Amino acid sequence: MSDRSIALITGANKGIGRGAAEQLAALGMTVLLGVRDPRRGEETAAVLREAGGDVHAVTLDVTDQAVIRAAAQWIEERFGRLDVLINNAAITGSGQVSPQDAVDQVPSTVDLDMVRAVFETNVFGVIAVTNAMLPLLRRSSAPRIVNVSSHAASLTVNSDPDGPLAALPSSAAYSPSKTALNALTVQYANELRKDGILVNAIAPGYVATDSNNHTGFLTVAQGAAVLVRVATAGADWPTAGFFAAEGPVPW
Template identity: 60%
Template sequence: MDEITLVTGANKGIGREIAGRLAALGHTVVIGARSAELGEKAAAELGTDSVVLDVTDPASVAAAASHLEERYGRLDVLVNNAAISRPPGTDLSHQSPSSADLGTLRAIFETNFFGVVTVTNTLLPLLRRSAAPRIVNVSSSAASLARNADPATELPVSAGYTPSKTALTALTLQYARELRPDGILVNAVCPGYCATDLNGHSGYRTPAQGAVSAVRMATVPADGPTGTFVDDEGPVPW
């Protein structure tokens, strides 16, 4: 039986690599993208389906869920990949804790945290129809509390992107605890510092490398792990 998989924010970058790799493994992949044109273009190139999906717009998420239900009847894998590091027209200086712009912080959390809640909760009924449902949340080791608490850390100071991913990792644990009795596996992954639009292509890893941990967790068996935080080398410090 084909695995029906939705990857949010998948028309470019790491999301596109995740979608392409899962499609190559035989998954029926649906690319979620805010732009219909860009989503359809990526889908045509990868041989996948696409759907308009803005994680910050509940109506858009509901419409995407309706598309999935009508076309496939269920969802086996949800990869919450869509994220922003800052709103358009702002820079990282707006995220210094002592001088943070609240509008900037709210916009980041709206996508990186609340968007995941909106998408996940809307799609849970379809995931419950799967024989082996899995949710993969793309987080970041830059949001590790242990790493940020280290006096020698070289991580940048951020009141926006970093806490939004810390919150996402914590949220992953809460979903894993709640959904464990239902057999829904929920894990967080770190792609590493990849060169994407998220960071102005300053990362030293490729999107293909960044996709590895998400693809691995998207393909674990029904008795696989849940409530974990890993990268492609193993567990990541919380």
């Protein structure tokens, strides 16, 4: 077993996931990049290793149970445990989360197949991966689960007609999936708190990534920083919380 803390990040080939991988590797962790495309995953891992990180790619499609089980088995055989799980993999459904490209998620006209696909990745995928990795997390002395959510998950923020999200069209897919993820976070936290596993949801902010055509005003490094802070928090950090860089986010 490795003396280094071991972190698995889903959807880690680019964007916030890759940013978190870079920062965790810089802290001395062994970082496992969960990626659907093995070639791209290994290319990313090679770049991060060149920068001095202990980084490895593992094939992981959060919608494929067999692939998830194989990834968990590989981690067990190679490392024997897992200290941090960051559930980052997600899809927007419409391809973008900008006002121009999110109109096809308006509840009254949304395609139900889109909603199902978004929930399959953003909610059911988190359950599948978390449950597969829990036996490995239970072997850690300081296990942490970080679910990457969004300010768009906040019912309080969304219901404010003068709030920061008021300009966005209503969403029946992406935003509700992240709200469901927040509810799931609380339920996992309640179950696992007795085992010392901290489970929290994180809103990284409006980060410039492919999902918003790089229109976000935060850098990947800035968005990833709050994930890393919670993933490496001490035992006195809360569980069942929803946090952003500025502090707690209202449910």
